[in-house]
Amino acid sequence: MVRILLGKVEEVTPGHGKTFIVQGKRIIVANMKGTLVAYENFCPHMGGMVRYDGEKKMTCGWHGAQFQAATGENIAGADGQKLKPMTVVVDGENLYWEKSEEKSPWADDFS
Numbered sequence: 001m002v003r004i005l006l007g008k009v010e011e012v013t014p015g016h017g018k019t020f021i022v023q024g025k026r027i028i029v030a031n032m033k034g035t036l037v038a039y040e041n042f043c044p045h046m047g048g049m050v051r052y053d054g055e056k057k058m059t060c061g062w063h064g065a066q067f068q069a070a071t072g073e074n075i076a077g078a079d080g081q082k083l084k085p086m087t088v089v090v091d092g093e094n095l096y097w098e099k100s101e102e103k104s105p106w107a108d109d110f111s
């Protein structure tokens with residue numbers, strides 16, 4: 001597991017969401033009344049960006065698919081697919097993405 005700094009926790013205030021772009025990933029972090037949730041900001045329909053409505057939903061700006069903000073489950077559109085959850089952690093005043101290390105497809109070739 002590798003921690004990658006996204007920013008300061010205070011950047012995601014209650015009732016708002018913010019998209020961070022790190023290492024080629026868009027990660028939306030939403031603050032649901034003090035509880036942080038995070039997803040890859042990549043709509044499963046065609047890759048559009050979603051926005052948090054400040055309450056219970058995330059909505060894609062391209063064709064209007066909707067997702068539960070708390071779980072990423074599909075509400076409408078995007079062929080029933082859900083958002084991909086991302087792991088974020090708070091450490092002090094900082095917000096990190098906890099990235100699982102991906103094994104190289106060639107890792108076993110040289111052992």
Ligand code: FES
Pocket residue numbers: 043044045046047048049060061062063064065077078
């Ligand atoms: S890309 Fe999100 S609904 Fe089409």
